[in-house]
Amino acid sequence: MGINTILAYVFGLFLLYIIGMILVIPIKVIMKLVINGIIGGVLLFIFNLVGGLFGLGIALNPLNAIIVGFLGIPGVILLLVLQIVL
Secondary structure (H helix, E strand, O other), X not given: OOHHHHHHHHHHHHHHHHHXXXXXXXXXXXXXHXXXXXXXXXXXXXXXXXXXXXXXXXXXXXXXXXXXXXXXHHHHHHHHHHHHHO
């Protein structure tokens, strides 16, 4: 086994690693968006349960869940302000 063959194997493994990382990073971003959206939906559901006592409510849909998932508590406040203003 010559040095050229060993270098080819090392280069191939390095290239495989780089391609794997390029494919894994978008999956992590998508999974983070999905998890944040689910957390946002649960937060909106809890807000609607508590806010129903005070006459407040925000529609539970995917867009609102993603907004709350990205922003957290400020997202709920943003949606509440937008609902009042609009």
